[in-house]
Amino acid sequence: MTELVGRVPGRRLAVGLATLALATFLTVGAVGIWRYGWNYWLYRGFPPPQDPGFVTEHGSTQVFKLSSPALAGRSQQVYVYLPPGYASNPQRRYPVAYLLHGIPGRPTSFLFTVRAGVVEDILDARGKGRPMILVMPYGSTGTFTDKEWANGIRPGEGWETFVARDLVRAIDARYRTVARGSARALIGLSEGGYGALNIGLHHPGEFHVLESWSGYQLADDLRSIFGGKKALLRRNSPLDTLARVAKRLRADRTYVWFYSATRDHFHKQNAAFARELRRERIPFHYFAVAGGHNWALWRGQASNALLAAAERLHA
Secondary structure, three states, rough: OOHHHHHHHHHHHHHHHHHHHHHHHHHHHHHHHHHHHHHHHHHHOOOOOOOOOOOOOOOOEEEEEEEEHHHOOEEEEEEEEEOOOOOOOOOOOOOOEEEOOOOOOOHHHHHHHHOOHHHHHHHHHHOOOOOOOOEEOOOOOOOOOOOOOOOOOOOOEEHHHHHHHHHHHHHHHOOOOOOOOHEEEEEEEOOHHHHHHHHHHHHHHHHHHHEEEOOOOOOOHHHHHOOOOOHHHHHHHHHHHHHHHHHHHHHHOOOOEEEEEEEOOHHHHHHHHHHHOOOOOEEEEEEEEEOOOOOOHHHHHHHHHHHHHHHHOOO
């Protein structure tokens, strides 16, 4: 009996230690899973962006909040990547490329996944194109909230005006830009690609280069944005509006650069848009690549895309 009583505390101690070990294991495991998930969300399975060894001068990232009248005073984050040499060349002015994210998404995807800053540094180190200021606004009220970069039917939902007016004015006021349309590019991926074309066609002359990476050209019938109004859907469909602004686009020598993947469900829209551009004699470059609607494609084409803009913007 005495021997049995003496063993009980030992068992309790062993059970306690085992429980503690299991809790520690689960906690560490949960932290590890969280870190893995967070890193995957940031980099989408790719390694963190890093300049290669031959790059000796690097750009820098700034972030500010812009209060937009088009959004009823709402403040939106704006990420800005200043090219190598920006600080050491105080008399120099730069063209600007505006990059619009997709859904779900945030502007940091261009820096962390697409590696836009690294691409900019590499192009500069190799003497290709022209150094640009990269501007990446946050175009929604939540990561998974769809705004289509369009002016919605509700008050304070002027996302198109936020980009074309409020953001452009703020960037020209804050940084040493070449403050004219011939020195601006509007670029986007997926939903942002649609937004770049839609905004660009609504504001001819405001942006000289329009780029769409796997975007689309027919407005998505979202009642929260367009209210089911057919006229509003047509007005926000680049396939339907191109002919009406073609003359102005030709006069401004607007250049359209875009691509889609062969397994992308927007592929047919892109091919049709290319035919319309050719019919309206708008300078453009369109190509189809094997693959789907994914980050590997956008990351792989980032260098070609930014170089295409940098070679055509006027300083």
